[in-house]
Amino acid sequence: MKEKIISELKGRGIALDKISEIVFTLQTPYFPYLTMEDCHEAIGAVLKKREVQHAILTGLALDVLAEKDMLPEPLLSIIKNDESLYGIDEILALAITNVYGSIGLTSFGYLDKTKMGIIGELNNVKHRQVNTFTDDLVAAIAAAASARIAHSARGDIAASED
Amino acid sequence: MKEKIISELKGRGIALDKISEIVFTLQTPYFPYLTMEDCHEAIGAVLKKREVQHAILTGLALDVLAEKDMLPEPLLSIIKNDESLYGIDEILALAITNVYGSIGLTSFGYLDKTKMGIIGELNNVKHRQVNTFTDDLVAAIAAAASARIAHSARGDIAASED
Amino acid sequence: MKEKIISELKGRGIALDKISEIVFTLQTPYFPYLTMEDCHEAIGAVLKKREVQHAILTGLALDVLAEKDMLPEPLLSIIKNDESLYGIDEILALAITNVYGSIGLTSFGYLDKTKMGIIGELNNVKHRQVNTFTDDLVAAIAAAASARIAHSARGDIAASED
């Protein structure tokens, strides 16, 4: 399933490397010995989580269907126009960050507002592609991976590891 | 928009009266003077909330699209089969109950598990209609309306009223 | 830290066995081969999660301080009287169930309303002990453990396991 998810993200123009770059940028100030490999690994762990997979599948499907005009109105216009008062995309993103506890919340909000890296690129192709859910999902994956790194670095049992 | 929502719910076999019955059953033990009219009013107020409307539009769309086999796999099978480990339907329901604070949470969980009234009926027609999101949305509307009644009855400013 | 948590729960009259009983009752209908040992293990895994530990430490502290009249008004009365419109106890419980995705939500709400087992016992000693947070925390631990069992039983990577 994780491979399916990675492949679907690629299909929307999102390479995992791009998400790793965001994670690295966010966490390097706090963890000077962090490597891009650590970031890849964290993202890989996040993408193995069932709830994360479900949120991504659902959000990407809604974006793709909106692009193909296959959603009913008024939902179609709301999603195609990425209306600022439509918050269901943020709700799905929260489902992702919640898996690693609440410390990923701050990072998600910050990434979503500043549109760092690939998140900003997704925002810029809005005329060609519906990324209403996609940009929030990417920000959430980056935020969750960042949270996982923070938890693991402590040495204790991370919130997310059994 | 509220009329649109009510009409969409009717289209899925959900009359507001049925939701009022659930609210009445839940709240009558605590509020002996509660009337069905109070319940209608509470549901009407819930359905005017933007976040509630967005959650309903999104969830119903996913159910209808699943019914028409218009979702990509593996999401299509997950939603058609109402898989127990798929929690995005609960996530959307939470978006609804959250508008009235956290006290609606308990009622939602209780309704979702006991499948009271119309919620159980929706569950019983699973061979004819995909109600993966629909039954959670109905439980959430009932739970939110119940929370609104509890808040209003206190006389203080309810969490939901400006 | 996990041992500290278990010891604090015991200090409030909550033996882990009692929570196992609730988990067993909830999950046995779905998993006929489930044993009490499986339930103990699931609870043990839940109690190792940092976010779960933090929610429990915070909630128990608030109950103990309320018991000793060491909280400022009006918060003291609100917590001592377990006011139904005070939802912060549910908020802390949600922090616990969220670690295992959203499927624990339903169980939490159901347990919180039906007051099964030890949860009901905690509710009955309200004259001697402040259990405003405690009963929600116990319901959440049981709900999270139930969710973990459901995830693990699928054989796929559970939402909570890295």
Place this chain on the structure above:
Amino acid sequence: MKEKIISELKGRGIALDKISEIVFTLQTPYFPYLTMEDCHEAIGAVLKKREVQHAILTGLALDVLAEKDMLPEPLLSIIKNDESLYGIDEILALAITNVYGSIGLTSFGYLDKTKMGIIGELNNVKHRQVNTFTDDLVAAIAAAASARIAHSARGDIAASED
């Protein structure tokens, strides 16, 4: 109760004007005709919400008790040191932003990370005052007020207004 809340915030060095400044800074780019008076009004409406009041009372109490060494260990050290992996402060903040739907999430995360205005000042007096919960609560009030402004500006019924 609202007056009590405002007075408690003042007691921690937080004047509502300072929060209005943050709201104004956040929303002015989107709403050029916004005035400081609009921001005061939005904050006032937020502070009338029961769930908001409860979150503030609970969070401030925990900070004050930590300052007076009146919390049990290990919770006392965790809160006094504002440990980055302790997320219960963010959980309480989320209870506040949730009342206005999910669009306040992004603003909250952004404010919490960038430590704008009074939020940064609270962070700077960490040697004199425990502000583990306080800074998140202030960010949440600002984020919720910003969300309310966005909802009201649309002319439709805001998510938060009955």
